[in-house]
Amino acid sequence: MRPLNLIVLGTAGAGKSALTATLGRWIEQNTDQKVAYINLDPGCDFVPFKPDFDIRDYFTIAKIMRDENLGPNGAMIRASELLEQKAGEFSGQINKIKVDIRLIDTPGQMEVFLFHGGPEITRLMGGVTISLFLTDVGIAAKAAGLIFTRLLGLSVGLRLGVPTVSVLNKMDLAEGKLADVDRMLADVELLKEQVIRESSGVMIDLTLSLSKALPELLPAARLVKVSAKSGEGMAELYDMVHEIFCACGDLT
Ligand SMILES: Nc1nc2c(ncn2[C@@H]2O[C@H](COP(=O)(O)OP(=O)(O)OP(=O)(O)O)[C@@H](O)[C@H]2O)c(=O)[nH]1
Ligand SMILES: [Mg+2]
Numbered sequence: 125m126r127p128l129n130l131i132v133l134g135t136a137g138a139g140k141s142a143l144t145a146t147l148g149r150w151i152e153q154n155t156d157q158k159v160a161y162i163n164l165d166p167g168c169d170f171v172p173f174k175p176d177f178d179i180r181d182y183f184t185i186a187k188i189m190r191d192e193n194l195g196p197n198g199a200m201i202r203a204s205e206l207l208e209q210k211a212g213e214f215s216g217q218i219n220k221i222k223v224d225i226r227l228i229d230t231p232g233q234m235e236v237f238l239f240h241g242g243p244e245i246t247r248l249m250g251g252v253t254i255s256l257f258l259t260d261v262g263i264a265a266k267a268a269g270l271i272f273t274r275l276l277g278l279s280v281g282l283r284l285g286v287p288t289v290s291v292l293n294k295m296d297l298a299e300g301k302l303a304d305v306d307r308m309l310a311d312v313e314l315l316k317e318q319v320i321r322e323s324s325g326v327m328i329d330l331t332l333s334l335s336k337a338l339p340e341l342l343p344a345a346r347l348v349k350v351s352a353k354s355g356e357g358m359a360e361l362y363d364m365v366h367e368i369f370c371a372c373g374d375l376t
Contacts, residue, residue, distance in 0.1 A: 127251035129226045134258030136232035139293040142352035144229040145172040150358035157224040165231040166203045207241025215248035246284045252372045253286045261292045267318035296351040
């Protein structure tokens with residue numbers, strides 16, 4: 125059986141590292157799948173899992189800053205260039221890790237990863253690769269935020285060239301704010317009504333056009349709500365990626 129690579133990426137502080145750990149633990153406890161943890165974030169001091177491959181064994185943001193007299197953002201760009209240059213070597217190491225599922229944690233500066241090293245290392249990864257695009261649940265509570273999140277997830281998938289599941293994390297903090305999300309996703313008329321209620325001026329037309337396009341572009345089902353803290357939603361997330369994995373396996 126070919127391995128499944130799950131690339132966890134998303135906005136800074138959305139809970140990528142926490143989800144990598146929680147989902148991995150859930151899979152280990154609830155299935156017979158063997159899991160490996162890959163850390164591609166050279167900027168972190170701590171990750172809440174034991175990495176089987178760690179980019180920090182090769183370089184760290186702190187060391188690049190010191191060695192090359194760069195600030196944190198310049199060092200992050202340099203690190204992503206290094207990731208791109210060494211993508212062959214790193215993917216070779218990662219591909220040697222023989223498990224069923226490789227969970228891959230990525231840097232908070234998502235745009236740097238997407239512009240530089242991310243697509244190349246994704247392309248070289250053996251097996252089936254799916255990305256999990258993670259955002260903080262608070263942003264999706266409003267119609268415009270929900271549309272923004274969905275489109276960003278779509279862009280991430282386009283850039284990496286792999287199927288992408290949008291994941292709303294920190295559900296434990298949602299406190300009922302999200303009662304409308306499922307309804308807005310299922311009913312485009314309701315989404316449009318919400319857009320008109322929330323938006324103003326020139327942005328209404330744009331937001332309305334986007335809301336109309338969404339159902340065609342994205343199946344509503346490819347959005348999962350989870351909490352990396354409480355563990356809620358892990359079964360749903362696992363089922364969804366497994367379904368995509370099986371469909372991809374049939375196609376390739
Ligand atoms: N309440 C709550 N807090 C969470 C959840 N997931 C992560 N956090 C917290 O959010 C903060 C950021 O979590 P990380 O897992 O480090 O997020 P990240 O996306 O890896 O962050 P960067 O790599 O720095 O971009 C930490 O304080 C976590 O404890 C969640 O589901 N619920
Ligand atoms: Mg992290």
